[in-house]
Amino acid sequence: MTTPPQPAPYRPDPAILSLGGDYYDPVAAADFPETRLRFRNDRWAAAVGLADIDDMAWIRHFGRFQPLPGNLPEPLALRYHGHQFRVYNPDIGDGRGFLFAQMRDDTGRLLDLGTKGSGQTPYSRFGDGRLTLKGGVREILATEMLEALGVNTSKTFSLIETGEALQRGDEPSPTRSSVLVRLSHSHIRIGAFQRLAYFRDGDAIRRLVDYALRELYGVQPGAEPEIQLLSLVVERTAKLAASYMAAGFVHGVLNSDNINITGESFDYGPWRFTPTWEPGFTAAYFDEQGLYAFGRQAQAIHWDVVQLAVALRTIAEAEALTPPLEAFPALYEAAFRDAIFARLGIAPLDDQSDMALLEAMERGLVETGTTIDRFFFDWRGGKRRGPSPADPAYARDSFAAFGMMLGAFPKVASTEHRYWSDREPCSMHIDEVEAIWARIAEDDDWSALDAKVAAIRRMGEAM
Incomplete structure (x- = not known):
């Protein structure tokens, strides 16, 4: 279900700079009291030519954010708006993260290294720009499990504990802090297009459409590039929604600023894997209406893609944008079948x-x-x-x-791998997530996390 990452040389390519400054703001990372390396993803580091750097250099780059050679000279906080639980919010953007670097993998695909918990930006509003250590651990578990199950997901690249005591209302405080680096196929969100439409900046939308087609999809813009892009996004996001269902996964917050235009899942907050096939199962305690419940995720993602089409109406006729949107249900149905059948073999x-x-x-x-x-x-x-x-x-x-x-x-599918002879399947339900965190919180014991990541990757090999 998942193609293993292949080693590649380091090929820096800060392509986003070609867009110009209308899409981001240069920022600086927080100066953390300490930097203790807790997780490094060497198999994906190898895919972008960074596996050979030692731990000290790793911390300099992904804890202190010293620029990588030939890459972005300074971090960039991306600008975007978005609908949050169907309410438009023009006051958001990268509030606790930034784009740190871009490079190519062995296939020539452009990948981003972005952060979570790296400090305040112009879009932090009243937030502290930080990430709890528990939040970082949860993101490791989510991304590893989803990757093994064949979901197109960002990869947790690095997690470094940063030595601050954070106050949070939804978990016991003070709690430990961290900074996370994720590897993604772009951090461009639907909300980036919404922001430009909000300001009626058609030229900036056209440049972003061109960038997305050339750099993210690897295709040449045609006669109607906005229709071309919307069609590609519809196809990718329909597959994403279907893969969530086959994995039994509930993202929890499918706002339009959390939908990547490459159809890659990312940004894991209140996620859950539902133990049983329960369409009304929700992940976020604040999702009181069940807007993003397990069985409503395809509808939610489709709604978000409609908001992309609304933004593209700044440069295209509504009638031309309708056919790609109408294709979503059929594409989702086919992708749902394919995802379920792939898991069944x-x-x-x-x-x-x-x-x-x-x-x-x-x-x-x-x-x-x-x-x-x-x-x-x-x-x-x-x-x-x-x-x-x-x-x-x-x-x-x-x-x-x-x-x-x-x-x-x-x-x-073959069932010859030893995994298929185990007594129990590899799962990721909330009780185990909490147990793994409890050992870290109480005894600074990371062995359960290490063992779980190894077990998940073993399942991925078997799949």
Whole structure:
């Protein structure tokens, strides 16, 4: 499901500077009291030619933010607006992060190194610009798990503890601080286009469209570049929504400033993996209306992409922007099938059979309350493997129908990896997240986190 990162030489390319200063503000990182390296992602560092730097140099670059050779001379806080829970907010932007560097991977793809918790910027408003250490640990767990499950996600590149005592209203305080660096395929959000439309700056929107097509999608702008870009974003975000469902993942805050125009998931705050197929399951305690609940994520992301189209109306006719938006439901349906089938290790058969199997799966999961990870683990490779604690659930009529249909589908995945002989699937539910953090908070014991990351990557190899 996931292509492993491939080693590549360091190829700096601060392409965003070609846009000019209308899109960002130069800023400086906070001067932290201390910098203690807690996590470095060497396999992704190798993909951008940075795995060979020692820990001291790593801290200089990703804790003190000394510029990388040939890269951005100073950090850039990106400018954007956005809808937050459907309310437009023109007073946001990079308030506790910045773009630190850009480089190419082995395929020539432009990647960003951006931060979270690196200090105040012109957009911090009343925030302190910091990240709790717990928030950094949670982002490691989210990104590692999603990557292993085939979701197009940012990668947690570095986590450094910074020695400050932070006050937060949603966790015991004072709490420890950190600065996180993430590797992303762009940090350009839908909200960047919304901001430019707010100021009616058509020329700046055109430049950003051109940048997105050339640098992020690797295509030449055509006769209608804004329609071209919207079509690509619709396709990528439909796949993202579908992959969330197959992973059993709830992002929690799918505001338009949290939707990357490359369709890459990023910025993990109140995320959760739902244990069971519960459409109304929410991740954020403040999502009282369930706007971003598990079963409403496709609708939420589609709504955000509509806001991109609204912004593009500054330079394009509304009628021309409608067909790409109308394609979202069908693209999502196909991507949902593909994502579920990839996790099961089977290939599509025909539209009618595919739909019937998906309906039987959802019916079985909802009626029996079988955990999502258990289900996909037990049925990997197109047949039920066992014995399993869920066997009584699988004997019920809903799952019996699923099992009968499944046998007709082509099998395309191997189950020879030793992971498939484990007694339990690798999961990431809230109790385990809290237990991992408790060992760090109480005893500064990072062994549970290290073990979990290793277990997740082992699952990713098996997938």
